Amino acid sequence: MRRELTDSEQTFIREIAARLGSVDGATLMSDLENATAEPTLDDGSMIYFHINGYDRPKERGQHTYPYEGTVKDADGAAVDVLLFADPAGRLYQLEYLRWGDGPLQEPDWTSLKIVHISERGKT
DSSP: OOBOOOHHHHHHHHHHHHHSOHHHHHHHHHHHHTEEEEEOSTTSOEEEEEETTOOOOSSOOOEEOSEEEEEEOTTSOEEEEEEEEOTTSOEEEEEEEEESSSSOOOOEEEEEEEEEGGGTTOO
16 A cells, blocks of 8 residues: 655655765655555565656666665664665665564664765675
């Protein structure tokens, strides 16, 4: 069932857009303003976005934006937060990858850190 994006989802997408170049960032911000969310897994760990007035390309596929987030789940497990674009570079999907046993619980957005994918895993 479609819903409005949560404040946390909007904040995360804005943080990614702010790090992109001016054209890509502006496109992502425009998509955000016209998007609704559709969770597709029971634990909410995968969310597809629908953009009002936009028809997705027939070409299938997706790619991540060059930045990703990490947060802590309610039990302290690490969770990667990935944002995907469709082949035309438009907002497509948000995915949580939990690095612990069990389903996604309640991500602690106050623990959000955003890194360029080239910096992933570096300390």
